[in-house]
Amino acid sequence: KQEVTQIPAALSVPEGENLVLNCSFTDSAIYNLQWFRQDPGKGLTSLLLIQSSQREQTSGRLNASLDKSSGRSTLYIAASQPGDSATYLCAVKGGGATNKLIFGTGTLLAVQP
Amino acid sequence: GAGVSQSPSNKVTEKGKDVELRCDPISGHTALYWYRQSLGQGLEFLIYFQGNSAPDKSGLPSDRFSAERTGGSVSTLTIQRTQQEDSAVYLCASSPRLVKDTQYFGPGTRLTVL
Numbered sequence: 001k002q003e004v005t006q007i008p009a010a011l012s013v014p015e016g017e018n019l020v021l022n023c024s025f026t027d028s029a030i031y032n033l034q035w036f037r038q039d040p041g042k043g044l045t046s047l048l049l050i051q052s053s054q055r056e057q058t059s060g061r062l063n064a065s066l067d068k069s070s071g072r073s074t075l076y077i078a079a080s081q082p083g084d085s086a087t088y089l090c091a092v093k094g095g096g097a098t099n100k101l102i103f104g105t106g107t108l109l110a111v112q113p
Numbered sequence: 114g115a116g117v118s119q120s121p122s123n124k125v126t127e128k129g130k131d132v133e134l135r136c137d138p139i140s141g142h143t144a145l146y147w148y149r150q151s152l153g154q155g156l157e158f159l160i161y162f163q164g165n166s167a168p169d170k171s172g173l174p175s176d177r178f179s180a181e182r183t184g185g186s187v188s189t190l191t192i193q194r195t196q197q198e199d200s201a202v203y204l205c206a207s208s209p210r211l212v213k214d215t216q217y218f219g220p221g222t223r224l225t226v227l
Contacts, residue, residue, distance in 0.1 A: 046216070101146075101148075103155055
């Protein structure tokens with residue numbers, strides 16, 4: 001059974017700092033991995049999608065990496081801003097017949113001005 | 114264009130009542146997913162629909178939960194005889210192809226069972 005874990009559960013940093021969020025998964029047979037952000041009382045917004053054959057994806061100040069063999073992904077946020085404050089979730093889409101997303105437990109990020 | 118919409122945004126009901134939650138996916142998206150986000154359980158998959166194929170119901174927690182998708186578009190999630198542990202945010206998502214594409218999420222319906 002696929003299990004997805006995120007570390008840390010919560011993180012508070014001063015504005016301008018670079019930071020890394022971690023995601024690990026137990027079954028390396030995945031189709032892709034996504035990073036989402038969730039703002040309080042709102043749905044999820046997709047940030048980056050990495051296919052299983054890819055090693056990383058970049059969008060603006062965000063960079064996500066994937067090491068499928070070790071079951072790890074990182075989300076790097078450069079020059080953090082208060083507007084980055086949110087909960088960040090990683091999710092894997094499994095291989096085989098399943099097409100559902102398995103979500104991690106999330107990291108609550110607070111960027112202090 | 115319009116995103117995924119869900120209604121109602123909030124629903125308060127009494128234990129034992131039935132509730133219906135609605136999802137309108139992005140036009141043209143063939144796959145539709147329901148997830149539940151509750152305290153202590155995180156975000157968990159419930160059910161997905163893909164075109165005319167039989168839905169994957171493997172995430173439904175009990176037979177009190179059911180969902181249908183009419184005309185390949187709008188979906189309704191029904192919870193019968195609601196229990197307090199059903200209180201959660203129910204999220205709907207859609208995607209244009211089944212595999213390897215981003216799922217676009219709606220804002221969710223917050224269900225509170227008293």
